[in-house]
Amino acid sequence: MEDNISQTQEKKEELNDGESIQAEQPEKPRKKKSDFWVRFGVGTLYMTILIGFFLLKIFVNDFLFDFIVLGFSVLGTYEMIRAFRGKITRAQAVLVMVFTTLTVLTFCISDFVFKEIFEVVWGQANYTPLITLVVFIAGLAVILGLLVMAHRQTSLESTGYALIAYVYPMVFLLILAGCNHLVKYSDAAILFIFLICPFSDSLALVFGRLFGKKFPKKMAPTVSPNKTVVGGLGGLVGGILGAILVFVVYYGLCTPLRVGSFDNIVFEWESLYLFLGIGVISAFFSQFGDLVESAIKRKLGIKDMGKILPGHGGILDRIDSSLYAGLAVCLIFTIRIMVIML
Helix, strand or coil, rough: CHHHHHHHHHHHHHHHHHHHHHHHCCCCCCCCCCHHHHHHHHHHHHHHHHHHHHHHHHHHHHHHHHHHHHHHHHHHHHHHHHHCCCCECCCHHHHHHHHHHHHHHHHHHHHHHHHHHHHCCCCCCCCHHHHHHHHHHHHHHHHHHHHHHHHCCCCCHHHHHHHHHHHHHHHHHHHHHHHHCCCCCCHHHHHHHHCCCCCCCHHHHHHHHCCCCCCCEECCCEEEEEEHHHHHHHHHHHHHHHHHHHHHHHHHHHHHHHHHCCCCCCHHHHHHHHHHHHHHHHHHHHHHHHHHHHHHHHHHHHCCCCEEEEEEEEEHHHHHHHHHHHHHHHHHHHHHHHHCCC
């Protein structure tokens, strides 16, 4: 009987020891459900701001959308400087920030003066590109001049990093401002830049998950191992679907709002093929733009370019695809306008 009692006590002690060990083990961190709502809320706020400025562009003045472009330039350049922290000098960082801001401001203000004050129209001399180019090259000259003015502190390597931060993303955002200043199709151009990218990303994800195991060939294995070729093809399909939406919104909503009447909505069906082509091309460029930024982050060993948008990263993490898509959109619509006007 004493043996039974002692055995029972030993079992209780073992159970107590087990409970204490379990209590001492730290709980595995769980992903908070609030993370989704933070990401959703920030994404909604971002889209609300974009839509708000787009409506100001339609109802008040096209040039008001330039404030978004300027904001992207300031924040995006700051993120590049921050990513290159330790690789460029303080003087280089200051000059890059100053001259990127001046270049974008010069383009936006000069074009406003020529078009709104001097009332320059298509075919007349508009010196905005020349003035902007002079300011841009002045920035290059000063940044390179640090090799002389601050010779001991400035290396060729740091100068290279500074020039990258000077060009990316500012030059691409000048193209976005150019899309906003188009004499025709400017609303459609902005819609393409900001709608095609999410459509392309979404369909690329769907195609990748559905067919990625059967067709596992990677698009750029050393840069972004998760992106497959079949996912990229899905992105092009997303570009087509996005282009249809842009076509409907542009002719069914934006144009009537400009005219001030929904009585006679006219869809220019002959332009549908143009829109579909732009959708495919801009989807291709948007995916390439995403890969370019992924390559930059991989080279720097960072996950996100910034933290200004919780759950999304930085501004550049949101607009990287749009930067390259804007190149294709601006070029195609410019050629289209030249064909129409000539």
